[in-house]
Amino acid sequence: MGQNEKCSWDDGKCSLNIINHGYDFADIEEAFDGRFLITRQDNRRDYGELRYNSLVEFKGRVINITFTPRGGRIHLISVRPASREERTVYHDKVKSR
Numbered sequence: 001m002g003q004n005e006k007c008s009w010d011d012g013k014c015s016l017n018i019i020n021h022g023y024d025f026a027d028i029e030e031a032f033d034g035r036f037l038i039t040r041q042d043n044r045r046d047y048g049e050l051r052y053n054s055l056v057e058f059k060g061r062v063i064n065i066t067f068t069p070r071g072g073r074i075h076l077i078s079v080r081p082a083s084r085e086e087r088t089v090y091h092d093k094v095k096s097r
Contacts, residue, residue, distance in 0.1 A: 004029050007067075009076040023063065023079040031058045031065060032074060038093055042066065055082055055090040062087045 002009050002025060009025040018024050031037070037056035047068070054065045062082040067074045082090065 002026060003073060006032050006074055007076055008070065008073040013077070017079055021078070021080040025076045025079065028058070028065060028076060028079055031056045031063070036094060036097070038090060051077070055086055057090070062090045 002011050002014060004026065006029045007025065014025040031054075035056060037054045039052050039054040042051040042053050049068050049070070051066065051068050054067070055062055056065065057063075064078075064080050064082045064086055065076065066078040067076050069075070
């Protein structure tokens with residue numbers, strides 16, 4: 001189990017995420033530094049715990065972070081580039097602020 005001040009993650013899932021999406025969970029803490037993000041609860045199915053998706057600009061790209069609150073930390077499940085539709089939603093919200 002990996003962790004830093006704000007986040008925790010499963011090391012195996014982190015390795016797969018790097019291979020599949022190019023993002024290391026150890027670097028993602030910075031995305032929760034108070035910058036603008038859009039967060040919604042993921043209700044697509046019963047995961048046995050609350051699960052959220054956040055859209056945030058990170059290192060010049062909009063990304064989608066899937067996480068759950070666990071043990072006082074943000075437990076990372078997946079980090080991937082945002083889809084075209086998600087980027088549009090994010091940029092529209094930024095413009096309307």
